[in-house]
Amino acid sequence: MSKCKIDGRILGPIGTNVYLCFNDETKEGFIVDPVGDITRIDAMIQKNEVKLVGVLLTHGHFDHIGAADAVREKYGVKIYASELEAHTLADPEFNRGVPIGGVQMSLKADVSCKDGEVLDLAGFQVQCLSTPGHTEGGMCYYIAEEDVLFAGDTLFAGTVGRTDLPGGSMGALVNSIKSKLSVLPDSVNVFPGHGGLTTIQDEKKVNPFL
Numbered sequence: 057m058s059k060c061k062i063d064g065r066i067l068g069p070i071g072t073n074v075y076l077c078f079n080d081e082t083k084e085g086f087i088v089d090p091v092g093d094i095t096r097i098d099a100m101i102q103k104n105e106v107k108l109v110g111v112l113l114t115h116g117h118f119d120h121i122g123a124a125d126a127v128r129e130k131y132g133v134k135i136y137a138s139e140l141e142a143h144t145l146a147d148p149e150f151n152r153g154v155p156i157g158g159v160q161m162s163l164k165a166d167v168s169c170k171d172g173e174v175l176d177l178a179g180f181q182v183q184c185l186s187t188p189g190h191t192e193g194g195m196c197y198y199i200a201e202e203d204v205l206f207a208g209d210t211l212f213a214g215t216v217g218r219t220d221l222p223g224g225s226m227g228a229l230v231n232s233i234k235s236k237l238s239v240l241p242d243s244v245n246v247f248p249g250h251g252g253l254t255t256i257q258d259e260k261k262v263n264p265f266l
Contacts, residue, residue, distance in 0.1 A: 060180065060202035062247065063100055067092025070119040073249055075206060077178070077199075078106045084178035086110040086133075088197070088206045089249060091122035094130065101131075110177050113137040114208025114249060115191040116144035116151045117221075118161050125163060136175065138186060139168035141193025143223075150191075150222045169195060185236045189229020190217035196237065203244045205256075211237055211246060213254040216265045230265055238266045 063076045068091035076097075078085025085106040090097055101108055108131040111124050116137065128135055137145060145163045148154040154161075169175070171186035175197075185196040187210040194217075197206040209217035211233060219226040242257035259266050 058202055060199060060204055061104070062204070063104055064247070065092075065096060065100055067096060068119050068122055071250060072119050073247065073251075074100075075247055076100050076104060076106060077180075077204070077206075078104060079179040082179050083107055084109050086112055086177050087127055088112045088247075089114055089120040089208065090124050090127045091119055094123050094126040097123055097127060098130070108133050110175075111135045112177075112182070112197050112206065113141070113145075113165065114196065114206060114210070115194045116141045116163070117191065117209070118151050118156070118159065120208065120249060121145065121151065121161065121163050122159075128166075134166035135163070136167045136169055137165035138184070138193035138195040139170055140186065140188065141165075141191060141195070142168065144191050144193060152221060187229075187232035187236055189219055189225055189227075189232045191221070192223040194229075194232070198240065198244075203241065205237070205240065205244050205246050207237070207246050207248045209249040211259065211263075211265075212248045212250060213246075213252050213259070214262055216263075217249075233265055 075088040144150045169184040175182040183198040244256040
């Protein structure tokens with residue numbers, strides 16, 4: 057029986073999927089891409105009686121990082137992000153806080169993750185998969201033993217993330233998906249940054265980019 061439980065909320069100005077992934081045995085967990093009202097994130101954590109141990113960022117756009125600082129301060133946890141995403145996180149033009157969100161936003165991760173690195177979080181082995189294309193340092197997080205992939209804005213149900221923003225590249229994104237995601241088992245459940253859930257198997261059938 058799976059010990060991985062995932063609760064989610066659609067939060068923030070662009071309807072971002074915010075996930076709380078936790079271990080049903082230890083009740084430790086982490087938040088993926090916290091944005092929106094910190095009180096709603098806190099309510100999700102309290103509802104599930106989770107001890108928060110970290111924040112994982114799939115990329116640095118404002119609609120995925122807006123509440124990261126508040127969560128870090130409230131719970132005393134570290135923020136994890138790709139080592140290639142420091143510029144996007146820090147620059148309000150690159151993270152689109154100013155041009156799209158109308159907010160001056162700058163963030164620095166506590167832990168810079170490398171491609172292939174495995175994080176020991178909440179009793180899970182979380183593999184970091186570098187997937188540039190949507191941004192320079194896009195990263196997916198894969199828990200192999202639980203068939204779970206947090207895909208951010210790299211892969212959506214039936215499509216992929218946009219590449220027309222600073223640091224974006226369609227060539228890089230397609231390469232990332234083909235080399236890192238399409239090779240995963242068909243049984244993997246994909247939790248994207250926006251929209252509905254999907255699986256690698258379903259995406260291989262309908263997604264033209266796979």
